[in-house]
Amino acid sequence: MGNSRRSNQRSELYSKIYAAVRSVPAGRVSTYGRIASLAGYPGQARLVGYALHRGVDDAVPWHRVINYKGRISLDTGAMAGNIQQALLESEGVVFSENGAVDLDKYVYPEIS
DNA sequence: CCGTTGACCATAA
DNA sequence: CTTATGGCCAACG
Numbered sequence A: 001m002g003n004s005r006r007s008n009q010r011s012e013l014y015s016k017i018y019a020a021v022r023s024v025p026a027g028r029v030s031t032y033g034r035i036a037s038l039a040g041y042p043g044q045a046r047l048v049g050y051a052l053h054r055g056v057d058d059a060v061p062w063h064r065v066i067n068y069k070g071r072i073s074l075d076t077g078a079m080a081g082n083i084q085q086a087l088l089e090s091e092g093v094v095f096s097e098n099g100a101v102d103l104d105k106y107v108y109p110e111i112s
Numbered sequence B: 001c002c003g004t005t006g007a008c009c010a011t012a013a
Numbered sequence C: 001c002t003t004a005t006g007g008c009c010a011a012c013g
Helices: A010-022 A032-039 A045-054 A079-090
Strands: none
Touching: A010 A032, A010 A045, A032 A045
């Protein structure tokens, strides 16, 4: 097979994203942008969110992925956002009153 | 093929 | 703290 060029691997992008998300241990969180960089697509944070929204493997801890503000991207107060926060709290992640987490403390990996 | 959308990010006000 | 704007790129209709 010599001709694989850009289009064929729709899965590859998803696979790399899932792998990056899977690398985040329990009790820690990561951001879409950071996952994108780990997956090899720096700057394409939207694709991470889109990939998770589209379809997520069972082994992928999607709830550990939040935005760079330390807040849940899903609508907090709505069902999904509530579930995500509950899952994180069950892993030991503490939310502030404003609904954000201390990225400096929980983000993984801690890159300067 | 084109326009719109979206679980984002950075900067500005 | 919030709101607005521009950029980025794959998937959808």
